[in-house]
Amino acid sequence: MQSEGVQTVERALAILNCFTNEDDIWGVTELSKKLELSKSVIHRILVTLHRNGFVEKDVYTEKYRLGMKVIELGKVATNQLGLRKIALPIMQEMGKLTGESVLLTKKQGKMGLGIEIVEGPYSIAIRAAFGIGLPLHCGASKKVLLAFQTQEFIDTYLQNENLIRVSDKGRIDANVLKEELIRIRQEGVAVTAGDVDFGAYGVAAPIYDDNGNVFASISVSGRSFGFLEERAEQISLLVKKAAREISVKLGYPHHGVKGEEFDK
Missing domain, CATH: 1.10.10.10 (Winged helix-like DNA-binding domain superfamily/Winged helix DNA-binding domain)
Known part of the structure; x- marks a missing residue:
């Protein structure tokens, strides 16, 4: 008994x-x-x-x-898996090139979990995103995950989820978000400002698994006041290149990622 x-x-x-x-x-x-x-x-x-x-x-x-404790335990398990080990050196190089903070996010259900971080001078901007699950409509690192899901998943998400912005608790218009997701998918990168933290920006690109499914993202984040439009373009290219490299090392079978070919 x-x-x-x-x-x-x-x-x-x-x-x-x-x-x-x-x-x-x-x-x-x-x-x-x-x-x-x-x-x-x-x-x-x-x-x-x-x-x-x-x-x-x-x-x-x-x-x-x-909750957070399960995520912490999951991080211990994740450390033993391929994604983090493959991504970390690439993230470290990204941090050196940009001087910003780099975050690795993994999709879990209708949320994105920050599972690794390389901190830069503006790391305070994404500290809250590391180790904490946020809905897929919150911030670049999560939006890029949502944008590359099936249309059925996206439609169900937009219809059923409570679309609240983290930074100001304001309600997000589902149609506006849908258009943003279409643009992200077309461009292969998500760029946001003030979604999660006021005064912070994020640039994220999707990571593919060996079946061609987007299951994670890599993103760069910093303070908006130092983020010029020309820099957004430069960082977007770097983030997409990093996502491509991680995807290939994970066994992604295609010759490029959305919006970029290998020989460019």
């Missing part, structure tokens, strides 16, 4: 295992039905998980998603 402590741990693990790429947000009632446990038991465990950083509570829906 299991002790009460072991049973609680197993129930907590069962709750955490409910979170997947497809079902990344859960409410107390939904978890109660799925796991056939009372709402009071589910709520009590979620409170403990939340207090310890394993889940976060959405302030708008009062539902839960995976």
Whole structure:
């Protein structure tokens, strides 16, 4: 017979295992039905998980998603995988060339998670994005992930998600965002300013896996006041080149990335 402590741990693990790429947000009632446990038991465990950083509570829906502690543990696992090891030296070179901060972001469900960072003089601008999951409509590193998903995924996302800007909590018009995503896909790069942090810009390009799917992004971020239009163009080229190099090393089968060919 299991002790009460072991049973609680197993129930907590069962709750955490409910979170997947497809079902990344859960409410107390939904978890109660799925796991056939009372709402009071589910709520009590979620409170403990939340207090310890394993889940976060959405302030708008009062539902839960995976939290910072899980991301930290995931980062330990990610360190052993190919993406980070391949990307890190390229990111370090990008940091030297631009003098800015470089972020590696991975798609997880309807969110993007910052899994590696090379800090530059303006690293404060993206510190909040590292190790924290943000919705795919928030900032260049996430928008570029959203732009390269299937049309069905994009349409469902725009229709069902709470399109709120992080920096000022303002509502984003779905049609305006849809046009922006089309432009990002055409140009192969996302450029944003003030989406997540006031006074900060971001430039991001998509990273492809060996099946030709966009699952991650590399981005450069800094302070908007030092970001001239001509520099945006220069950094965009560098970011796309870095994304291309990472994609190829991961086994991406094509001869180029969106908006750029290898022999250019």
